[in-house]
Amino acid sequence: MKTFTCNNCKNIVFFDNDICGYCDSLLGYWNEEEKIIAANPGTAFSENSTDFKYCKNHQYSACNWLIPDNSDIEFCEACQLNSIIPNIEDKKRLEEWRLIEFAKHRLIYSLNKLQLPFVFQQKDGKDLKLQFRFLGPQSNSEIGQKILTGHLNGIITLNVEEADDLKREKARMQMGEKMRTLLGHFRHEIGHFYWEAIILPHQENLHQFREIFGDERRDYSEALQEYYKKGPAEDWRKFFITKYASSHPWEDLAETWAHYLHIMDTVETAYYFGVKTEPKVLKNKQLLSSGITINPYKESDFDAIVNEYISLTIAINSLNRGMGLSDIYPFILNKKDISKLGFIHNLLFDRRNTFQT
Template sequence: MRTFECQCGNTLHFANTRCVSCGLMLGFMPDDKKLSAFTKQQAGVWRAATNGRLYRQCKNYSIQDVCNWMIPVEEQGDLCASCELTLTIPNLDQPDNRRLWFRMEHAKRRLLYTIYKLKLPVKSRRQDPEHGLGFEFLEDQTEDEFGNELTVKNFVTTGHNAGIITLDLKEAEHSSRVKMREEMNEQYRTLVGHFRHESGHYYWDRLVRNSHWLTEFRELFGDERLNYTYALQNYYEHGPAADWHKVWVSAYASMHPWEDWAETWAHYLHMVDTLETASNFDFSVSSHQVINPLQQLPETGDAKSEAHFNQLYNDWCRLTAVLNALNRSMGVDDAYPFVISNIATDKLRFVHKIISDAYTD
């Protein structure tokens, strides 16, 4: 994630809504992929300082205060490109749910920023009712509308189904997420990580299923036609494969080829977003300047594509070694508690090829 600059010269960050230096309102423009200062032109209409175009605030910005994205005035609808994807929001009558909803939307916007930069296809359920992308932020239902405890309780499971990504609202509560991380014996569990993982399932359907990539996918990840329910039960009963670190990017990736793909996809998004941040701050390690992998992706099959991935991966290895060392100096957990094997690296390279191919379409 890069930083931005206000017209007054102040540094701006992705989630900002007002410049602390000049006081102007800020908003993110999905069409330009930039955060800009805005000046009011008339009721409900704002002019962007960066490109001079006119915009409206998303309804969830102007009314709910959980968004900071803008809508070009010529476009229809009250919701921005991000909020339009949210099909179900939490019950705002419940204490703290607005705060948790904000965290969900912020993590989703971070995902979308990277997806837009990679030029991957994004269509809402309105645009594509059958295959469009949608999000539901749900919470466990243990009582009925009158406050009576339910005999059959509805517990939410984070997951993906036919384009709809469901996330358990508890994942936005830091203490609940840390508790779950400990119970599941996971070294890494973040809200944005959930969004990136589940988006991997969505894009497997869009980019790999029934495509010319399927044979190569099965050679690397395994046959996705294996019984998923059985694989899931086996994983939770017996744990990951003993040698998972030699083959998979994470323990959970060893559960089933679909989860292997989703975990690898999420890691790739971790890599490119973090490297863009490092590049934005002119970060270098041992005289190696970190490149911005989101600036331009070479065409698939081009020799430059392989060189681009090698540069990306080498930058990542050097950068994460520094990040982990810095965290240890502060007495906190490693920022990146993973060691990538050669086989897992080949899977990341495959994800890079898939995205590069979609990028050139």
């Protein structure tokens, strides 16, 4: 994530801020220019002779994105992707939805940085469109029906109870997951969407995928049943980034895609903050030294990105431990993981201007 400043007081502000903590100016995010705009006196947003207004969802404190004031559109690019939201008259659901939107907007930021479309024309002439459904228990007509987070035909469904820290942590412990976050869910499910959009329809991409991840034509339901019954193989760490990735090539891709977006966001943030690591106890300081000099969204060499990322996360994990907190990135990337991450990076970097929408 980039760093931002308030253009009234020039102090640092953050992506989801709608008020400057220093001068109390109203703030809004202008997606096309990737910048935060501070409102002028009288609460008018203006930039380069263009006036702006908030997305309609700002009234619920769920969005700080701006749209042109003369537009008939009421919702920003990110909020237009919603097909179902929770019952926001319920205060608990409203707060959960706000947290969900903050995570989703960060996802959309990353996808825009990668120049990824949200609509793809399929061979049958129909469009594959990215959409989001946020469902709570009251959304189901069938009493007791469990709401599963997942992706199907362009629609990403999220159980809003994932925004409840206690319930999410309980699920994380039960599933034996090292990380389980709202943003992580979005980054995982979007991997399923782009599998369907840019890998499956293209023979070259599909061939490379099968060489690296395996044959996805293996029965998916049977694979998951076997995984939940028997668990991962004892040597799963040699081949997969997480346990769940070992269940099926589709899940391997989605888990790897999530980690790819984790890496890109973290390195970009460190780049804009000018982070540098140089351990003082090592004779060969180059082993873990890294001045984050790479903007990952402009770097074609994934090895360069991941090398800086590894040094960075070792330092950040150590800082977290000093506060008695869990590692921010509790994973060790092996060569197989890095090759899979590199496949995604090369796929997006090489073809980012050739996607057909």
